[in-house]
Structure formats: C-alpha cells, structure tokens
Amino acid sequence: MRTDTVIMGGGLSGLTCGIALAKRGQRVTIVASGQSTLLFNGGSMELLGNIDGTPVTYPLETIASLPEGHPYRKIGADRIASLADEAKQLLLDAGINVEGDAAANHWRVTPMGVAKHAWLTLSENLRIDDLKQLPARRLALMCIRGFFDEPNSMLANGLKELGFEVDKHEFTTDEITKLRRSPSEMRAASLAKRLSSNNALQRIADQVNSLAGDADMVLLPSVFGMSDNDSYDILKNMVNKPLRLVATLPPSVAGSRMQAMLRHYFMMLGGNYLMGDSAVKGTLEGDRLTTITTAKLGDMPLRADNFVLATGSFISRGLVADYERVYEPVMGLDVDADKDREQWTRFGVLEPQAYSRYGVTTDATLRCAKQGKTIANLRAIGSVLSGHDTVKMGDGTGVSLLTALAAAHGILSDK
Ligand SMILES: Cc1cc2nc3c(=O)[nH]c(=O)nc-3n(C[C@H](O)[C@H](O)[C@H](O)COP(=O)(O)OP(=O)(O)OC[C@H]3O[C@@H](n4cnc5c(N)ncnc54)[C@H](O)[C@@H]3O)c2cc1C
Numbered sequence: 309m310r311t312d313t314v315i316m317g318g319g320l321s322g323l324t325c326g327i328a329l330a331k332r333g334q335r336v337t338i339v340a341s342g343q344s345t346l347l348f349n350g351g352s353m354e355l356l357g358n359i360d361g362t363p364v365t366y367p368l369e370t371i372a373s374l375p376e377g378h379p380y381r382k383i384g385a386d387r388i389a390s391l392a393d394e395a396k397q398l399l400l401d402a403g404i405n406v407e408g409d410a411a412a413n414h415w416r417v418t419p420m421g422v423a424k425h426a427w428l429t430l431s432e433n434l435r436i437d438d439l440k441q442l443p444a445r446r447l448a449l450m451c452i453r454g455f456f457d458e459p460n461s462m463l464a465n466g467l468k469e470l471g472f473e474v475d476k477h478e479f480t481t482d483e484i485t486k487l488r489r490s491p492s493e494m495r496a497a498s499l500a501k502r503l504s505s506n507n508a509l510q511r512i513a514d515q516v517n518s519l520a521g522d523a524d525m526v527l528l529p530s531v532f533g534m535s536d537n538d539s540y541d542i543l544k545n546m547v548n549k550p551l552r553l554v555a556t557l558p559p560s561v562a563g564s565r566m567q568a569m570l571r572h573y574f575m576m577l578g579g580n581y582l583m584g585d586s587a588v589k590g591t592l593e594g595d596r597l598t599t600i601t602t603a604k605l606g607d608m609p610l611r612a613d614n615f616v617l618a619t620g621s622f623i624s625r626g627l628v629a630d631y632e633r634v635y636e637p638v639m640g641l642d643v644d645a646d647k648d649r650e651q652w653t654r655f656g657v658l659e660p661q662a663y664s665r666y667g668v669t670t671d672a673t674l675r676c677a678k679q680g681k682t683i684a685n686l687r688a689i690g691s692v693l694s695g696h697d698t699v700k701m702g703d704g705t706g707v708s709l710l711t712a713l714a715a716a717h718g719i720l721s722d723k
Contacts, residue, residue: 311335314612316587319344321690321708322618323570328716330577341586350555351562352416355427357702377695383714395709402573405431421466434552446473448523453480457496457556458529477519481511496556499531513546535568617688626692642669642677644694667694687715
C-alpha cells in the first residue's frame with residue numbers, strides 16, 4: 309500500500325500532522341494502536357505553563373529563554389506565534405471550540421479546584437482570564453448524586469479559595485438514578501452516553517433551574533458529548549443562567565470528544581486511519597525509510613515518501629524502559645536518555661523526574677537518527693520528542709500541536 313505520508317500514532321500530534329498534510333492534498337495513512345493521552349485532557353491545552361517552578365504568564369516572550377534542546381527552540385522561537393495561531397485555527401476547523409491566546413496564558417480549573425495556566429480552553433469550560441476579575445461572583449456548583457469522577461468538596465473549596473462564592477447542590481434525574489443501580493457505571497463517559505437525548509438534558513436543566521437560586525453562573529461536571537458539541541449546546545439553551553463545565557477526573561469526556569472530532573475531520577479530508585493497528589518495524593535503504601510493517605497488515609507493508617513518528621512517550625509505549633536502557637521500540641532510533649538508570653527517577657512524586665524529558669533524538673528539522681545517522685524522510689513529533697516536560701513545564705499539548713505543524717510544513721516544502 310503506497311501513500312504520500314505514513315504517520316505512526318493517532319493521538320493529538322499524529323492527527324494534527326495528518327490533517328495539515330491532507331488539507332494540502334496529500335494522501336496520508338495514520339496507524340493508530342490505541343487510546344491517546346487526550347483521554348487525560350479535561351479540555352485545556354498548554355503552550356508553556358512553568359519554567360523552573362515559576363508560572364509563565366506570557367509564553368511567547370519566554371520561549372526564547374528555553375534550553376536549546378527544547379522542541380520549541382528546535383523549530384525556532386520566532387515561528388511559535390504563527391504556528392500557535394495555525395494550531396488554534398486547525399482545532400476550530402475541526403469543530404473544537406477553543407478560546408485563548410498564545411501571547412498570554414489564562415487559568416483553567418482542575419477537578420480539584422486548582423487554577424492552572426492554559427493556552428486554549430474549550431469555550432464550554434470555566435476559564436479565568438484574570439484572577440482579580442473573576443467571570444462570576446456567585447457560582448451554583450451542581451453535583452451529580454453518586455458521580456465518581458468529581459471530588460466535589462475539594463472542587464468547592466478550591467473555587468472558594470479562588471474568590472468565588474459557591475453554593476453546592478446535589479441533584480439526580482431518572483436516567484442518572486437508573487445508571488446508579490450499577491455503581492461502577494457512574495463514570496463520566498457512561499453519563500455522557502446516557503445523558504445525550506433532549507429529554508435527558510431537559511430533566512437536568514429542570515433540576516438546575518430549580519436549584520440555581522441567585523447564582524450568577526451554573527457549573528456542571530464535563531459529562532456532555534462524547535463525539536460532538538450538540539449536548540452542551542442544547543443544554544446551554546435550556547439552562548436559564550450562564551452555564552460552564554468543569555473538568556472531571558480521567559478518562560475525560562472532553563478529551564475523548566477532541567480525539568473523535570480530530571479523527572473525523574482527518575477522515576473527512578480523505579485521510580486513512582488504521583485504528584487498532586501498530587507499526588512494528590521499519591525498513592531502511594541508505595538514509596531513507598522505505599516501508600513500515602504493521603501488526604495487522606503483516607506482509608503488506610506501508611510504503612510512502614515520508615514517515616512521521618508520533619507514538620507518544622512511555623505511557624503510550626512510544627518509549628520503553630527495561631532494566632538496562634530506554635529505547636524506541638519500532639525503529640530502534642537514537643534516544644536522549646541517561647545511560648545510568650539511577651538517574652532516571654528521583655524519590656518523591658513532586659520531584660522533577662529526568663525520565664519525563666527523555667525522547668528520540670532529532671535535528672532542527674525534527675528528523676530522527678539511528679546510530680548517529682540522520683534518516684532523511686522520518687520526522688518525530690509530539691511527546692515522543694526529547695527535551696520537554698509535560699508535567700513540570702506544562703508544554704505537552706503545545707509541543708504536540710506545534711511540532712506536528714512544523715513537520716507537516718517540512719514535508720510539504722521537501723517536495
Ligand atoms: C497523564 C497525562 C495528563 C496530561 N494532561 C494534560 C493537560 O491537562 N493539559 C495539557 O495541555 N496536556 C496534558 N497532557 C499532555 C498531552 O496530553 C500530551 O502531550 C499530548 O496529547 C501528546 O500527544 P501525542 O500525540 O504526542 O502522544 P499520545 O497522546 O501519547 O499518542 C500517541 C499514540 O500513538 C499510539 N502508538 C504508540 N505506539 C504505536 C505504534 N507502534 N504504532 C501505532 N500507534 C502507536 C498510542 O497508542 C497513542 O494513541 C497530559 C499527558 C499525560 C500523560
């Protein structure tokens with residue numbers, strides 16, 4: 309099977325790159341083995357949230373001071389603003405309604421009620437531009453009875469610490485009560501599936517309208533719409549006050565929806581998405597990768613002019629650690645990682661962990677290398693790249709989106 313570009317990995321970075329290429333008329337195949345880390349995403353994207361423990365307010369101004377090995381420095385600090393605009397537009401084109409500006413971070417609210425910096429946040433979610441000018445004074449926090457994925461008391465306390473007045477209300481509806489007969493069903497995704505009909509949404513709105521009192525804004529957990537924005541849009545019109553959602557614990561409905569919408573958009577553009585298949589090996593001829601073999605296609609390898617590695621970090625098995633080494637499992641590519649395993653981790657979960665900066669080695673054009681030799685038509689993007697730290701720097705989604713676009717531009721300009 310021959311296409312212009314084969315992308316290994318169908319998470320945020322793989323899909324973004326695939327969309328950018330398909331939009332420009334390329335034939336693109338994505339091999340996607342499983343769920344992506346978007347399932348951990350509550351509806352916000354980060355460009356750069358922290359440097360050395362200090363919160364970053366103006367990411368674009370700060371990027372030039374990142375270490376040279378950081379992916380943003382590799383693709384060029386001067387390109388970040390335009391790539392960030394392009395990424396935002398791509399998300400909007402896919403139907404993902406995000407708001408925010410790369411020039412200045414805003415605040416998102418975690419399920420624990422903690423405010424964290426973000427670049428883009430879904431317009432349905434609670435977003436705070438300025439902690440001194442909250443978007444509402446009094447919040448009606450609507451808690452679904454028996455719901456597992458929202459620590460309501462912590463959330464309410466966190467919101468109060470941010471300066472909101474919070475009235476906490478518990479409610480249920482017929483649909484939710486039926487779901488509760490099996491307590492393990494009280495997860496965000498199950499609720500989203502059950503609460504999608506107009507009748508179910510109307511019953512929620514009736515409860516919310518009768519409880520909201522003199523609140524300025526109603527807050528509900530983010531349990532609406534696994535694959536599109538319809539449920540929230542309908543509910544918003546049924547609720548009498550401004551309605552915002554708050555991220556839940558993962559797996560997240562908003563993250564699943566973003567994944568589904570990106571995949572749908574990619575396929576609408578003519579992209580080929582091989583769901584549930586894995587790249588298992590690549591064949592090199594000289595300095596070029598010629599084919600990728602997948603687990604399901606077996607002796608029908610995928611041929612292409614260009615290849616992109618978007619297989620994620622350890623959590624997605626884009627990187628693997630055994631007792632002796634950290635390695636990239638598909639191609640055995642060169643990896644930036646400490647040789648001495650004592651250096652990989654530090655005791656204490658809150659300590660900076662060296663392993664979170666590990667990833668494949670690339671040059672400034674994001675081309676990968678094997679045994680020190682650059683592979684001319686293989687680029688790496690997203691969290692499989694070395695030199696950044698999603699947890700400590702709050703740069704994961706930004707790196708995924710911007711390196712994906714930079715790689716797509718590189719591939720298109722190679723032609
Ligand atoms: C726990 C956690 C929480 C996070 N929370 C946030 C947040 O709140 N806000 C934020 O902005 N960012 C957050 N991030 C970061 C952000 O989610 C990631 O940086 C970004 O989504 C990574 O996208 P990716 O496509 O590079 O990798 P991934 O999402 O890891 O996707 C890689 C994909 O490749 C597939 N794959 C792996 N190997 C193969 C193979 N051999 N063949 C085919 N497919 C393969 C995997 O199954 C997976 O689907 C979080 C990350 C984690 C891990």
